[in-house]
Amino acid sequence: MGIFKKIFGRKKQELLEPIDISVLEVDMHSHLIPGIDDGAQTMEQTLELLQEFSNLGYRKVITTPHTMSDYYKNNPQIILAGLADVKKALKEKEIKIELEAASEYNLDADFEGLIDRKELLTFGANYLLFELPFFQEPPMLDSIIWKLQTSDYKPVLAHVERYPFWFKDWERILDVKARGVLFQLNINSLTGHYGAEVRLVAEKLIDHNLVDFVATDCHNINHIGVTKQALKYPYLHKVIKEGKLLNNQL
């Protein structure tokens, strides 16, 4: 079946009662340190978003500002200083949520040096969140995966469903998985927020039981609204009910 038939020929999905997302316990991909990437820009926005996470029932948020050699030149010192400021503000405002920070590393020219120098923020059992550039698969992807693994990191690929160069290359997605990379899926992908093709890949990943973590990838209050919608989508219910997600172990 062609992709257009798949997208436009499908029956409208019945939406369900919103699922209780508190079973996940932990969100491990978001951009909530104010002013250091394209996420929250002010402490006020940060606190509003964290209050929303608390209202949704999350016990803990592990926020992951971008580290990118060109746009967001973050490092552990910058991120951890921002984390300390946010934790202080959370306490003052009496917002009840645990907060940690790691980073979402872009696989760019500087990344290999960060691995060599061990300048990487991880979460849980040495999980390392990384993303790929959106325009093409980097030629060094396999060697970087190997380097991370032999350096005792557990690589987690962010929003696997969002890379256009893999929309029609399912075999490559399986190959990356077979190399031992853990897969994170954006909850908001299931609503079509990033487009119909992203949604199809997200659903296929769930159908094939390939998802290890789901996350909001929240940048702003609009993303929270989409996540609340996503709670009604059958595929979110399906991936949570499979019981294979690792979020609540963090």
Ligand SMILES: [Fe+2]
């Ligand atoms: Fe992100």
